[in-house]
Amino acid sequence: MSLAEHTNGRPYAKAASKLFAAACGGCTLLCVLTLLFLLWNILAYGWGLLSWDFLTSFPSRFPEKSGIYGSLIGSLYLIGLTALFAVPVGVGAAIYLEEFAPPSRWRSFVQTNIANLAGVPSIVYGILGLGLFVRSLGLGRSVVAGALTLSLVVLPIVILASQEALRAVPRSIRQASFALGATQWQTVWHQLLPAATPGIMTGVILALSRALGEAAPLVALGTATYVGFVPTLSTLWQDDFSAMPMQIFTWTEEPKKVFHEIAAAGIVVLLTVLIAMNAVAVLIRHRFSKRLSW
Amino acid sequence: MASATANAASKPASPSFGRRLESCIHALLIGCAAISIFTTVGIVLVLLVESLQFFRDVSIVEFLTGTKWTPLLSPKHYGILPLVCGTMLVAGGSALIAIPLGLGTAVYLSEYASPTVRDVVKPLLEVLAGIPSVVYGYLAVVVVSPIVRAVLPSAGLFNAVNACVVVGIMILPMIVSLSEDVLRSVPRSLREGGYALGANKFDVTVGIVIPAAFSGVVASFLLAISRAIGETMAVSLAAGRTPKMTLDPRESVQTMTSYIVQVSQGDTPADSPEYRAIFAVGLALFVLTLAMNLVAQWILRRVREQYE
Numbered sequence: 001m002s003l004a005e006h007t008n009g010r011p012y013a014k015a016a017s018k019l020f021a022a023a024c025g026g027c028t029l030l031c032v033l034t035l036l037f038l039l040w041n042i043l044a045y046g047w048g049l050l051s052w053d054f055l056t057s058f059p060s061r062f063p064e065k066s067g068i069y070g071s072l073i074g075s076l077y078l079i080g081l082t083a084l085f086a087v088p089v090g091v092g093a094a095i096y097l098e099e100f101a102p103p104s105r106w107r108s109f110v111q112t113n114i115a116n117l118a119g120v121p122s123i124v125y126g127i128l129g130l131g132l133f134v135r136s137l138g139l140g141r142s143v144v145a146g147a148l149t150l151s152l153v154v155l156p157i158v159i160l161a162s163q164e165a166l167r168a169v170p171r172s173i174r175q176a177s178f179a180l181g182a183t184q185w186q187t188v189w190h191q192l193l194p195a196a197t198p199g200i201m202t203g204v205i206l207a208l209s210r211a212l213g214e215a216a217p218l219v220a221l222g223t224a225t226y227v228g229f230v231p232t233l234s235t236l237w238q239d240d241f242s243a244m245p246m247q248i249f250t251w252t253e254e255p256k257k258v259f260h261e262i263a264a265a266g267i268v269v270l271l272t273v274l275i276a277m278n279a280v281a282v283l284i285r286h287r288f289s290k291r292l293s294w
Numbered sequence: 295m296a297s298a299t300a301n302a303a304s305k306p307a308s309p310s311f312g313r314r315l316e317s318c319i320h321a322l323l324i325g326c327a328a329i330s331i332f333t334t335v336g337i338v339l340v341l342l343v344e345s346l347q348f349f350r351d352v353s354i355v356e357f358l359t360g361t362k363w364t365p366l367l368s369p370k371h372y373g374i375l376p377l378v379c380g381t382m383l384v385a386g387g388s389a390l391i392a393i394p395l396g397l398g399t400a401v402y403l404s405e406y407a408s409p410t411v412r413d414v415v416k417p418l419l420e421v422l423a424g425i426p427s428v429v430y431g432y433l434a435v436v437v438v439s440p441i442v443r444a445v446l447p448s449a450g451l452f453n454a455v456n457a458c459v460v461v462g463i464m465i466l467p468m469i470v471s472l473s474e475d476v477l478r479s480v481p482r483s484l485r486e487g488g489y490a491l492g493a494n495k496f497d498v499t500v501g502i503v504i505p506a507a508f509s510g511v512v513a514s515f516l517l518a519i520s521r522a523i524g525e526t527m528a529v530s531l532a533a534g535r536t537p538k539m540t541l542d543p544r545e546s547v548q549t550m551t552s553y554i555v556q557v558s559q560g561d562t563p564a565d566s567p568e569y570r571a572i573f574a575v576g577l578a579l580f581v582l583t584l585a586m587n588l589v590a591q592w593i594l595r596r597v598r599e600q601y602e
Binding site: 013014016017020021023024025026027028030031032034035038041042045088089090091092093095096097100101110112113114115116117119120121122123124125126127128130131132152155156159183184185209212213214215216219220221222245248249252253260263264267270271274278 | 312315316319320322323324325326327329330331333334336337340341343344394395396397398399401402403405406407411415418419421422424425426427428429431432433435436437463466470494495496497499500517520521523524525526527531551554555558559572573576579580583584587588591
């Protein structure tokens with residue numbers, strides 16, 4: 001290092017170097033402080049309004065009676081169904097691309113396509129959902145239509161994360177399995193999937209966190225912003241529903257300041273569910289990584 | 295499924311069943327991968343079919359070159375340029391905020407930070423990336439807008455600066471993590487070569503590492519800007535709903551995405567041209583972001599080949 005700070009002929013070189021390091025460090029500090037400032041603001045506005053009543057009431061014209069119950073349950077149904085649609089398809093596509101498809105032009109075409117889908121704005125998926133699920137399939141503004149749309153939004157995330165998890169399983173595991181006479185699918189089912197589960201789960205939780213927070217596709221679908229009932233299993237594909245991000249959007253749009261505080265309380269609930277989901281992911285990863293060691 | 299495969303394995307007497315199962319599964323997995331292709335085809339078809347309907351009512355020349363966007367007023371004008379202008383104003387402004395800050399952070403994390411600092415800062419940035427867009431919209435209205443109006447008294451309640459600030463914060467983690475990856479992939483030998491010639495840390499970072507990683511860093515900017523162009527909820531809450539051709543960030547503007555939100559929220563009849571306009575606007579948005587993503591991926595792929 002002492003050689004690296006050689007400054008012969010350039011008296012300010014050392015100072016410039018220090019200044020640059022400080023500027024870069026300052027950028028990093030600013031990023032972290034911004035995050036803390038934003039989170040603190042949300043908590044400071046929303047904490048006072050959080051109560052059991054807020055969690056168990058439907059939204060209302062009267063701010064003091066308003067609650068998040070309908071959209072909280074709606075969101076839970078929504079991400080449950082999204083997981084049901086997106087996880088099997090996403091993991092299946094990843095298995096195909098990593099284990100079955102030979103390197104070919106078709107495979108790199110599918111791969112490029114997935115990378116592009118990951119960059120398509122979510123509102124465009126909303127327009128697709130509107131044309132395909134809401135209108136052509138006649139699903140209306142139901143939870144199923146919302147979940148199908150969000151599944152398409154998060155599918156690239158699930159596929160890419162699962163591919164990475166499968167790629168991380170050592171080659172020797174596959175060779176050992178084939179040497180014992182297992183077929184391709186038996187190798188995948190009994191060896192690769194259990195080994196890749198922690199990585200896949202991380203991707204799935206990331207995808208579901210995204211689905212939980214997405215409002216843009218739901219707006220394009222025409223999802224309701226006020227419902228006085230919660231979805232039931234038997235009417236999932238016909239009844240209207242609302243979701244937390246939609247509810248927060250509506251409250252933020254209200255000109256009255258009281259509604260902004262309710263929106264902040266709603267955000268605290270949304271972020272709590274997000275944190276809980278990520279905690280589950282950490283636990284699962286921990287459990288599985290203890291069981292498997294190479 | 296597990297027991298079925300196990301049975302097939304333990305009964306060598308019926309190999310045809312096992313083989314049939316194997317090819318069934320193969321077909322099923324191809325189907326899963328094909329869904330991603332169908333999604334792209336679906337997006338293009340839905341956007342094209344409805345846009346063609348729209349272009350029966352409105353000439354494509356007016357749509358692409360008109361400077362007035364007033365579908366919900368009369369007389370109706372369908373020139374997309376004000377929406378493009380608003381979108382570019384917000385995307386450009388957020389890039390002005392996020393690029394210096396993001397590149398500085400990436401350089402710090404890649405070249406200067408100790409492993410401990412990295413382990414603390416990277417997860418925090420992931421939190422920043424994980425905050426939903428509607429939450430940023432709320433922050434724009436409740437937190438950022440009062441600050442902006444205190445600094446720029448002539449700014450309205452909804453203005454482009456609000457949107458630039460929150461979208462800038464939103465795309466920041468993307469720039470940091472992508473740029474940092476590229477900076478770290480610059481081979482150690484290049485840095486050591488610099489030190490051997492008597493360069494100091496600053497010379498090596500600015501004169502060797504950043505130029506070597508330049509194209510990858512640019513690709514990360516492109517991806518982030520494309521994300522800013524497609525950003526919806528935060529922008530429609532923060533920037534207002536006034537389509538106009540202006541580069542003054544203190545004014546309220548409308549972006550392509552927030553027009554789609556405005557129409558979807560209202561009770562515009564579904565067979566009217568102003569409703570179909572969302573498909574045409576969506577098509578423009580899709581083409582624009584797709585082009586930027588393709589260029590960025592092409593650059594990133596070349597960078598990866600270069601250093602592998």
